Amino acid sequence: MKFLIAILGLLVVFALSFIASNNKRGIRYRPIIVMIILQLILGFFLLNTVVGTVLIKGFSDVFNNLLTYASDGINFVFGGIANEGQAPFFLNVLLPIIFISALIGILQYVKVLPIIIRFIGLVLSKVNGMGKLESYNAVASAILGQSEVFISVKKQIGLLPKHRLYTLCASAMSTVSMSIVGAYMTMIDPKYVVTALVLNLFGGFIIASILNPYQVTPEEDQLEVQEEQEKQSFFEMLGEYIMDGFKVAITVAAMLIGFVALIAMINGIFNGIFGISFQEILGYVFAPFAFVMGVPWKEAVDAGSIMATKMVSNEFVAMLDLGKHALSARATGIVSIFLVSFANFSSIGIIAGAVKGLHEKQGNVVARFGLKLLYGATLVSVLSATIAGVFL
Numbered sequence: 471m472k473f474l475i476a477i478l479g480l481l482v483v484f485a486l487s488f489i490a491s492n493n494k495r496g497i498r499y500r501p502i503i504v505m506i507i508l509q510l511i512l513g514f515f516l517l518n519t520v521v522g523t524v525l526i527k528g529f530s531d532v533f534n535n536l537l538t539y540a541s542d543g544i545n546f547v548f549g550g551i552a553n554e555g556q557a558p559f560f561l562n563v564l565l566p567i568i569f570i571s572a573l574i575g576i577l578q579y580v581k582v583l584p585i586i587i588r589f590i591g592l593v594l595s596k597v598n599g600m601g602k603l604e605s606y607n608a609v610a611s612a613i614l615g616q617s618e619v620f621i622s623v624k625k626q627i628g629l630l631p632k633h634r635l636y637t638l639c640a641s642a643m644s645t646v647s648m649s650i651v652g653a654y655m656t657m658i659d660p661k662y663v664v665t666a667l668v669l670n671l672f673g674g675f676i677i678a679s680i681l682n683p684y685q686v687t688p689e690e691d692q693l694e695v696q697e698e699q700e701k702q703s704f705f706e707m708l709g710e711y712i713m714d715g716f717k718v719a720i721t722v723a724a725m726l727i728g729f730v731a732l733i734a735m736i737n738g739i740f741n742g743i744f745g746i747s748f749q750e751i752l753g754y755v756f757a758p759f760a761f762v763m764g765v766p767w768k769e770a771v772d773a774g775s776i777m778a779t780k781m782v783s784n785e786f787v788a789m790l791d792l793g794k795h796a797l798s799a800r801a802t803g804i805v806s807i808f809l810v811s812f813a814n815f816s817s818i819g820i821i822a823g824a825v826k827g828l829h830e831k832q833g834n835v836v837a838r839f840g841l842k843l844l845y846g847a848t849l850v851s852v853l854s855a856t857i858a859g860v861f862l
Contacts, residue, residue: 472764472859479762479856480506483849487680490845492633496683501599505672508597509857512672516665517861523661530660533652536573540566540652563653564719571649571715572708574613579707583613598675600637601686608641608671615647616812617824618714628829633684636843639821639836640682643812643847644674646785649715650722657789658806662858666810669854676853677846722786725816729783730790749791752778760801763808763852764859769801776805781848784816785809803862808855813847 491497516522544565577583591606598605603626611619619642620627630638646654646667654663702710737747756774757767765773772795780788788809797805812820818840826833836843 475762475764476856476860479764479852479859482759482762483677483853483856484680487677487846487849490842491681491683493683496685497680498599498683498685501597502676502679504597505676506857509669509672509676509854510860512668513665513857513861516668517661517858526661526664529664530655533570533655533660536570537566537652537656540569543569560719560723563656564723566652567649567719567722568712568715570652571718572712574649575707575711575714578614578711579704587613594671594675598672599679599685600675601634604634604637604641604675604686607638608645608674611642611647612645612667612671613648615649615718616642616645616817616821618647620824620828624828627825627832630832632835632839633682634686635825635832635835636682636839637678639825639839639843640678640846640850641674642821643817643843644670644677644850646670646810646812647718649718654785654789654810657786658792658809659803662803662806663810665858666807666854669807669857670811670850673850673853673857674847677849681842681846722784725784726786726790729787733779733783733787749775749779752782759852760805763855764804764862765801766798769797772797773801773805777808780809781814781844784814785811800859800862804855804859807858808851811847811851811854813844813851815844817847818844 488494488497516526541562544561548561548565574583587606587609590609591602594608595602595605603623607619607623610623620638623638627635651663651667733749737749740746740748740751750771753771753773753775756777757770758774760770760773760777761767776788776791776795779791789806792802792805792809818837821843822833822837822840825836
């Protein structure tokens with residue numbers, strides 16, 4: 471039965487993508503089919519093989535060790551604030567972002583990350599049928615973050631046509647920054663985080679290939695990456711990345727305070743007037759999508775509520791909400807994979823603002839296709855969760 475539902479889910483995703491496509495005749499189906507097969511292979515490998523389990527455990531252990539190291543610095547500054555045995559969200563989940571951001575900065579400075587990003591991007595470009603720039607950007611987004619990635623290609627931002635700019639922005643919204651992966655792993659099972667990271671990488675290209683198909687000529691397919699570190703000393707770079715990590719932690723904390731409070735207020739108003747919370751109403755709207763992803767129908771409304779919460783607020787609020795629901799293991803896995811992306815309304819402003827800071831005209835272009843950006847990124851999340859649902 472779950473295979474039939476998965477096929478239905480894929481058909482729904484592709485139909486919704488096709489309807490919104492800006493060039494239906496230009497869709498190239500061969501790369502799409504290849505990437506879907508790769509998603510299925512990778513999903514099976516990560517979720518249903520011993521080797522995949524070992525790799526995920528190794529990845530998880532690395533981040534657990536990093537979080538342990540980060541706690542030394544946090545305890546030095548904030549030791550004694552928390553009561554014994556308590557685990558404050560800001561201290562244990564958000565502040566480690568600072569340490570991981572610093573590590574990313576070091577790896578970037580010593581040229582390790584650029585080599586990795588370029589290599590994986592080159593391999594991806596052979597599979598996805600798109601340009602080197604798009605492939606580089608997708609990998610870089612998953613490591614550097616949805617705002618910082620545009621700095622590395624800022625020389626080319628102003629030269630890009632609208633369709634290529636859309637693909638770059640779609641990649642930034644469909645993936646998540648490596649600096650906050652550790653935070654996710656404290657909230658949901660690490661194997662779902664890793665699986666979502668891999669599936670979303672290909673899913674972003676699949677949906678973009680349908681929504682926004684085009685071909686890049688050899689003359690256009692040039693990749694010129696800006697190396698910011700050449701102008702900085704090691705400690706200047708380190709200080710900058712530490713402060714960037716702190717800004718991310720504070721920003722997420724502020725958004726959590728605002729969104730959680732607003733959702734609580736709106737739920738209170740709806741409960742008082744209609745006898746049902748706003749999240750429950752959204753749950754009914756998103757329930758069909760949860761079902762075609764593979765969530766059992768009896769849990770679809772609860773799952774839909776969590777999915778909607780992610781879209782209207784952010785993934786952190788939704789992950790906190792997921793912990794409050796007693797979903798089955800299968801439903802929890804599918805919803806968890808759906809949550810691992812930046813596909814929410816606030817990301818439209820973040821990405822448009824990042825591009826506008828580098829090129830004002832292009833920033834306005836991004837703002838105009840912002841809703842289509844969110845539409846596509848949400849379909850990427852649905853696609854990844856549907857693929858994973860086959861193996862859960």
